[in-house]
Amino acid sequence: MAAAPYRGRFAPSPTGPLHFGSLVAAVGSYLDARAHGGEWLLRIEDVDTPRNVTGAADGILATLAAYGFAWDGPVLWQSTRFAAYAAALERLLAAGLAYGCACSRKEIADSGSHPAIDGGLAYPGTCRHGLPTGRTARAWRLRVDDTATGFVDRLQGRILQHLESDVGDFVLRRADGLFAYQLAVAVDDEFQGISDVVRGADLLASTPRQIWLQHCLGYATPRYAHLPVACNAVGEKLSKQTRAAPLRPEAAADQLVQALSFLGQAVPAELARASVAEVWAWAKAGWSFAAIPRQPAIAVVPA
Numbered sequence: 001m002a003a004a005p006y007r008g009r010f011a012p013s014p015t016g017p018l019h020f021g022s023l024v025a026a027v028g029s030y031l032d033a034r035a036h037g038g039e040w041l042l043r044i045e046d047v048d049t050p051r052n053v054t055g056a057a058d059g060i061l062a063t064l065a066a067y068g069f070a071w072d073g074p075v076l077w078q079s080t081r082f083a084a085y086a087a088a089l090e091r092l093l094a095a096g097l098a099y100g101c102a103c104s105r106k107e108i109a110d111s112g113s114h115p116a117i118d119g120g121l122a123y124p125g126t127c128r129h130g131l132p133t134g135r136t137a138r139a140w141r142l143r144v145d146d147t148a149t150g151f152v153d154r155l156q157g158r159i160l161q162h163l164e165s166d167v168g169d170f171v172l173r174r175a176d177g178l179f180a181y182q183l184a185v186a187v188d189d190e191f192q193g194i195s196d197v198v199r200g201a202d203l204l205a206s207t208p209r210q211i212w213l214q215h216c217l218g219y220a221t222p223r224y225a226h227l228p229v230a231c232n233a234v235g236e237k238l239s240k241q242t243r244a245a246p247l248r249p250e251a252a253a254d255q256l257v258q259a260l261s262f263l264g265q266a267v268p269a270e271l272a273r274a275s276v277a278e279v280w281a282w283a284k285a286g287w288s289f290a291a292i293p294r295q296p297a298i299a300v301v302p303a
């Protein structure tokens with residue numbers, strides 16, 4: 001059987017402008033796709049509509065173009081995909097794999113639940129065998145069990161979680177009616193035929209949940225590579241919350257070189273004054289996946 005053609009993706013959330021950490025993920029996924037002769041798709045993860053910032057998505061597309069990224073096919077917007085997410089949830093409910101949950105955040109906190117692997121609270125399973133008398137469902141959750149769910153990451157090695165104790169039955173549709181990130185990503189990776197996910201290691205803890213969902217929905221599981229995450233001097237991931245500086249398109253060539261260096265590439269000194277096109281020509285010819293550092297986070301001092 002022939003291997004599926006390589007198809008990668010970059011999937012930013014329009015919660016603010018791209019910063020150096022986003023650039024590292026974009027560069028890593030783009031060059032891995034091109035090195036495999038594969039496609040690189042773009043998805044705007046605007047499923048969590050209250051967090052979207054007006055104009056941010058257009059800014060992201062303009063920034064990617066200014067940095068010389070060329071994506072294949074039309075951009076997929078999660079905000080147009082609610083019917084697909086609803087259909088996936090219906091399938092899971094019909095199969096008895098998902099169920100309605102009446103618990104408020106406070107009730108979960110008061111139930112003696114322990115911290116989940118991603119910093120939230122592990123769901124204690126209160127509504128798993130039916131809603132408490134007189135209560136109605138406000139969210140929908142996916143059943144998990146405590147067998148080991150895992151995968152071998154191309155960079156981080158073997159990752160295993162016991163979903164029941166590490167996160168508990170997790171939310172597919174939230175009390176505010178929005179579909180959860182985990183469901184949207186699993187449905188969209190399948191819809192776009194993604195063979196390879198290359199993204200920041202901040203999403204490593206989410207991956208076993210996405211793989212569990214893929215199994216429940218009968219989807220293929222992509223290969224994964226979780227890149228080191230760019231952190232500031234005090235070890236916080238660069239993000240809008242930690243006030244990471246927006247990318248500066250006038251410095252695109254310099255920042256691409258910095259991203260390549262961050263990813264362990266042996267960038268020659270003469271590339272320091274190169275154009276965006278010259279940086280990409282070198283990067284596509286000289287890209288070495290094997291040179292990417294294996295650790296999940298690396299501090300950077302932004303220029």
Ligand SMILES: [Zn+2]
Nearest residue numbers: 101102103127
């Ligand atoms: Zn509940």
